[in-house]
Amino acid sequence: MTCGAQPRFAxxxxxxxxxxxxxxxxTSYLILLFMSFNTSQPTKRKQIAAEEGQQEVENDKVSSGxxxxxxxxxxxxxxxxxxxxxIPSWKSxxxxxxxxxxxxxxxxxxxxxxxxALDGWLVSAMIRxxxxxxxxxLLQWMLIGIPATVTNALLDFVTNQLSLNINKNLTASLMDxxxxxxxxxxxxxxxxxxxxxxxxxxxxxxxxEDPNQRITTDVTNLSSSxxxxxxxxxxxxxxxxxxxxxxxxxxxAEGTLLLGIIAHTTSLFLKFMSPNFTKIxxxxxxxxxxxxxxxxxxxxxxxxVAFLRGHPRExxxxxxxxxxxxxxxxxxxxxxxxxxxxxxFIVKYTWGAAGLVLCSxxxxxxxxxxxVDEASSATFITNRRLLLSASSSLGMxxxxxxxxxxxxGYVDRITEFKTAxxxxxxxxxxxxxxxxxxxxxxxxxxxxxxxxxxxxxIVLAPSLSLRIEHGDHLLIAGPNGCxxxxxxRILGGxxxxxxxxxxxxxxxxxxxLPQRAYLSKSSLKDVIIYPSTEYKYKSNKELVxxxxxxxxxxxxxxxxxxxxxKDDTLEVSQVDPFETVRNWPEELSVGVQQRLAMARLYxxxxxxxxxxxxxxxxxxxxxxxxxxxxxxxxxxxxSVAHRSSLWHFHNYILKFRGDGTYAFxxxxxxxxxxxxxxxxxxxxxxxxxxILEAKLKDLRIAQxxxxxxxxxxxxxxxxxxxxxxxx
Numbered sequence: 001m002t003c004g005a006q007p008r009f010a011x012x013x014x015x016x017x018x019x020x021x022x023x024x025x026x027t028s029y030l031i032l033l034f035m036s037f038n039t040s041q042p043t044k045r046k047q048i049a050a051e052e053g054q055q056e057v058e059n060d061k062v063s064s065g066x067x068x069x070x071x072x073x074x075x076x077x078x079x080x081x082x083x084x085x086x087i088p089s090w091k092s093x094x095x096x097x098x099x100x101x102x103x104x105x106x107x108x109x110x111x112x113x114x115x116x117a118l119d120g121w122l123v124s125a126m127i128r129x130x131x132x133x134x135x136x137x138l139l140q141w142m143l144i145g146i147p148a149t150v151t152n153a154l155l156d157f158v159t160n161q162l163s164l165n166i167n168k169n170l171t172a173s174l175m176d177x178x179x180x181x182x183x184x185x186x187x188x189x190x191x192x193x194x195x196x197x198x199x200x201x202x203x204x205x206x207x208x209e210d211p212n213q214r215i216t217t218d219v220t221n222l223s224s225s226x227x228x229x230x231x232x233x234x235x236x237x238x239x240x241x242x243x244x245x246x247x248x249x250x251x252x253a254e255g256t257l258l259l260g261i262i263a264h265t266t267s268l269f270l271k272f273m274s275p276n277f278t279k280i281x282x283x284x285x286x287x288x289x290x291x292x293x294x295x296x297x298x299x300x301x302x303x304x305v306a307f308l309r310g311h312p313r314e315x316x317x318x319x320x321x322x323x324x325x326x327x328x329x330x331x332x333x334x335x336x337x338x339x340x341x342x343x344x345f346i347v348k349y350t351w352g353a354a355g356l357v358l359c360s361x362x363x364x365x366x367x368x369x370x371x372v373d374e375a376s377s378a379t380f381i382t383n384r385r386l387l388l389s390a391s392s393s394l395g396m397x398x399x400x401x402x403x404x405x406x407x408x409g410y411v412d413r414i415t416e417f418k419t420a421x422x423x424x425x426x427x428x429x430x431x432x433x434x435x436x437x438x439x440x441x442x443x444x445x446x447x448x449x450x451x452x453x454x455x456x457x458i459v460l461a462p463s464l465s466l467r468i469e470h471g472d473h474l475l476i477a478g479p480n481g482c483x484x485x486x487x488x489r490i491l492g493g494x495x496x497x498x499x500x501x502x503x504x505x506x507x508x509x510x511x512x513l514p515q516r517a518y519l520s521k522s523s524l525k526d527v528i529i530y531p532s533t534e535y536k537y538k539s540n541k542e543l544v545x546x547x548x549x550x551x552x553x554x555x556x557x558x559x560x561x562x563x564x565x566k567d568d569t570l571e572v573s574q575v576d577p578f579e580t581v582r583n584w585p586e587e588l589s590v591g592v593q594q595r596l597a598m599a600r601l602y603x604x605x606x607x608x609x610x611x612x613x614x615x616x617x618x619x620x621x622x623x624x625x626x627x628x629x630x631x632x633x634x635x636x637x638x639s640v641a642h643r644s645s646l647w648h649f650h651n652y653i654l655k656f657r658g659d660g661t662y663a664f665x666x667x668x669x670x671x672x673x674x675x676x677x678x679x680x681x682x683x684x685x686x687x688x689x690x691i692l693e694a695k696l697k698d699l700r701i702a703q704x705x706x707x708x709x710x711x712x713x714x715x716x717x718x719x720x721x722x723x724x725x726x727x
Contacts, residue, residue, distance in 0.1 A: 078411065078415050081415070081418070082411055082414075082415065085169060085170055085173035085174075085418075086166050086169050086170060086226070087169070088169055088172075088173065092165070092169060093161075093165050094162065094165050094166060094169065097158050097161050097162040097165060098162060098230070100154075100158050101155065101158045101159060101162060101230050101231075102230065102234065104151055104154055104155045104158060105155070105230060105231070105234050107147075107151050108148070108151050108152065108155065111144065111147065111148045111151065114144060115141070115144060115148070118137055118140060118141045118144065119141075121133075121137050122134060122137050122138065122141065125137055155231070159227050159228060159230075159231060160227070162226075162227040163223045163224050163226070163227035163228075164223070166222075166223040166226055166227060167219055167220060167223035170219050170222065170223060170414070171215065171219055173418075174214075174215055174219070174414070174417065174418060174421070175215070177195050177418070177421035177422065178195055178196050178199070178211065178215065178421055179196055180195065195421050196211070197494050199211060199420055199421060208416070208417055208420045209289070209290070209293060210286070210289025210290060210292065210293050211417065212289070212292065212293070212296070213285065213288060213289030213292055213293070214285075214289070214413055214414060214417045215417075217285065217288065217289070218285055218410050218413050218414055218417075219414065221281075221285075221406075221410050222407065222410035222411065222414060225403055225406055225407045225410060226407060228403065229400070229403060229404070229407065232400040232403050233400050233404075274339055274401060274402075275332075275335035275336070275339060276405065277401070277402045277405035277406050277409070278405040278406070278408045278409040278412070279409070280332050280335070280405075280406075280409070281405070281406040281408075281409025281410060282409040282412055282413055283328060284325075284328065284329070284332065285409070285410070285413055286413075287321070287324055287325040287328055288325065290321055290324075290325075291318070291321045291322060291325055294317060294318055294321050295318065298314050298318070435497075435498060435499055436450060436496075436497030436498060436499050436500050436501060436502060437497070437500070437501040437502070438497055438501075438502050438503075438504070439501065439502070439503045439504075440503070440504065440505065440506055441503050441504075441505065442470075442505040442506060442509045442607060443469060443470040443505070443607070444467065444468070444469050444470070444503050444504075444505075445467070445468045445491065445503065445504050445505065445608060445638070446466070446467040446468070446501075446502070446503040446504075447464045447465055447466050447467075447487075447500070447502060448465055448500050448501040448502070448503075449463045449464070449465055449499070449500040449501070450463070450464050450465075450490065450497055450498075450499070450500035450501070450502050451463055451464065451498050451499060451500065452464055452483040452486045452487060452490065453495075453498055454486065454495075455495065459660065460481075460482065460483035460486050460660065461483050461486075461656070461660055461661075461662060462660055463500070464483075464487070464500075464662065465664070466652075466654060466664045468608075468636065468638065468652060469636075470607050470608070470636050471634075471636060472636055472651055472652055473631070473636055473637045473638075473639070473649055473650040473651055473652065474636075474637070474638045474639070474650060474652045474653070474654060475639055475641065475646075475647060475649075475650035475652065475653045475654070475667060476638065476639065476640045476653075476654045476656075477640075477642075477653065477654070477655050477656070478655060478656030478657065478658060478662075479656070479658040481658075482656035482657070482658045483656050483662075484612075484640050484656060485612060485640075487654075488512065488610050488612060488638075490502070491504060491510070491610065491638075492510070492512055492610070505606075505607055505608055508606065509606045509607040509608060510606055510607075510608045510609075510610065511600070511601055511604055511606040511608070511609045511610070512609075512610045512612070513597055513598065513600075513601060513609065513610065513611050513612065513614035514612050514614060515612055515613040515614055515616055517590075517593040517594050517596065517597035517614070518530075518597070519584040519585050519588070519593055519596065519597070520584070520585075521581065521582070521583045521584070522581060522584075523578060523579045523580060523581050524555060524556075524559060524577065524578045524579075524580060524582070525540075525543065525578040525579065527584060527596060527600075528543060528546070528596070528599050528600055528603050529600070529603055530600060532604075540576075540578050542603075543578060543599075543603070544556070546599045546602045546603060547599065549602070549625070549629055550595045550596075550598060550599055550602075550622075550626070551595070551622070552592070552595055552596060552599065555577075555596075556577040556578075557577075559575075559577035559578075559580035559582070560572060560575050560577050562580055562582075563575045563577070563580055584596070589617075590617040591617040591618045591619075593617075594614055594615060594616070594617050594618055595618060595622065595626070597614065598614065598615075598626050598630075601630060601635070602629065602630070602633065605633050605634070605635065606635060607634070607635065607636060608635070608636045608637075608638065609630060609635045609636070609637055609638070610638045611637055611638065611639040611640065611641070612640050613640050613641065613642070615627075615641070616642075620643070620645055623643070623645070623646065624645065624646075627639075627646060627649045628649070631649065637649065637650065647667065650667050651666060651667055652664070652665070652666055652667055653665060653666075653667040
């Protein structure tokens with residue numbers, strides 16, 4: 001292009017720019033805003049630095065023998081599932097509060113512009129010494145403070161309500177898999193899978209070791225962060241857009257655009273200073289959950305640790321976990337300090353200096369051109385206030401990157417937890433190990449070629465077949481680790497049916513009593529009717545009879561005494577001993593706890609009961625009474641018992657040999673006891689064989705000694721006779 005052609009080309013371009021100046025500048029502002037927001041993801045170099053900053057913590061975890069679980073990528077499907085969990089139906093209040101929050105944010109942004117304009121006019125009226133105008137503007141400034149204050153208060157209230165509703169919906173979505181309950185509209189008698197058990201006993205690569213941390217802390221943090229995102233993103237975005245448009249009206253639009261370019265250029269520098277807040281949020285939550293789990297373990301097994309004097313070892317474990325958390329927190333604080341320092345300097349001083357230059361340009365230009373503008377001070381104050389607001393908004397927008405990355409981290413952990421729950425749900429997950437057939441019959445328990453396999457894929461019995469009808473009683477025997485408890489776990493739905501066919505009663509007709517009775521801090525009635533929440537009788541007469549059978553009526557007397565000691569104005573007739581709340585595991589012996597757990601069986605009266613050494617701590621006489629009364633109630637017993645005195649309560653026996661084989665036959669208790677007596681006699685005889693052999697050896701030695709002595713005596717007598725004859 002020649003120099004002579006440039007003048008002919010320039011005017012049309014300038015004319016086109018002048019005609020479309022507003023649209024071009026507004027589009028440029030939006031592009032700049034998008035580019036500034038698009039720098040939220042850290043660079044590859046910063047991701048590597050963040051990973052290296054955590055490498056020592058990861059190495060410590062791997063060296064301790066724990067395998068890091070695979071992270072779930074936050075993709076489109078993850079976002080959709082999370083959206084459905086947050087807004088489960090159109091009746092949810094989350095969209096309503098979100099719309100109200102948006103309206104309040106727009107209102108606050110408009111009020112901010114109005115306050116900025118009033119500030120400029122107030123300063124202008126004060127400099128020009130116009131008292132009436134100043135007082136009028138001051139009154140407007142104070143009046144506008146009323147809607148501004150109400151808007152801010154409502155915004156805080158709506159944000160908290162939005163966080164609360166997100167928390168409620170997320171928790172309900174997780175608890176529906178973690179602690180499932182039967183739907184009131186579901187006519188099926190089948191209970192949902194106990195995923196809380198399966199989740200903890202999953203293979204190590206899928207196990208979630210801190211479900212309590214994820215359900216409580218992580219859900220709360222995610223809810224709070226999501227509810228605050230509109231404040232951290234939409235509010236500064238609106239302020240930035242409105243302030244930019246307002247600056248374009250009152251000042252140089254091109255200068256405002258230039259200031260935006262400077263802000264975007266400096267924000268690119270901040271991108272290199274930003275650590276990976278996603279990984280930081282994930283790792284911090286993991287370490288906090290691990291420390292909480294270890295403390296919970298000390299509380300749960302406090303008696304065992306105290307008996308073993310194991311507190312120094314537990315302290316070492318806690319110290320190691322706390323050291324990892326402290327070390328990672330130090331790294332996080334250093335990374336945040338560097339990032340915050342760079343951000344504060346650029347936002348407050350670099351952008352502030354550029355804004356002052358932009359605001360002062362019209363004043364210096366008017367001075368050099370000898371132009372007197374009485375509104376220049378008001379324009380300066382207004383533009384300065386708008387620039388401060390825009391600078392603060394852009395700073396909030398840059399800080400919002402950290403909030404977004406933390407949200408991604410919390411979403412990652414909750415998604416990983418939800419995915420593990422779905423995998424644990426054998427009826428929902430398509431990748432479940434369950435391939436067997438499960439049928440329901442309230443009068444039969446039947447295993448048809450069902451293998452006993454642990455979650456660690458250890459085969460205890462390759463194929464188990466047995467059938468127990470209501471009215472039969474099964475005794476299960478065998479060495480430790482042979483599969484006795486595994487059979488009960490499959491029967492209770494805790495372990496999947498890998499293959500074969502399992503026929504079992506519905507949940508209400510099978511009751512399980514473990515060796516360690518589960519009692520919580522609650523009333524005596526709640527302990528007996530557990531897990532039910534509604535009492536099925538009109539009076540407590542039935543419960544009193546149950547306690548009398550188990551010789552537990554003294555608990556009623558203790559409860560009455562406790563209530564009278566609390567309130568001496570009460571009469572004995574006014575006290576309901578079944579409503580007294582006590583910490584039963586700490587106040588009762590193991591034997592009394594087992595008897596109290598047996599009271600649950602008598603209360604519910606199921607058709608089948610699984611007794612897993614649940615009478616090991618009671619006396620033989622009470623044990624006989626407990627089994628006898630259970631059978632009198634029409635309950636079929638499946639028992640693991642080592643005392644031969646209980647054999648006569650059963651008519652079938654399942655004998656595990658410990659090598660994967662078993663024997664299922666009818667049980668003749670008298671004949672088997674006779675065989676057992678003979679076997680014990682033979683075993684005693686066999687044990688006495690070495691002693692008898694030793695005695696026989698001693699007798700033989702004694703016999704040989706006697707024979708030797710007799711021979712010597714005979715020889716001596718012969719010599720004497722010979723001498724006497726010679727003489």
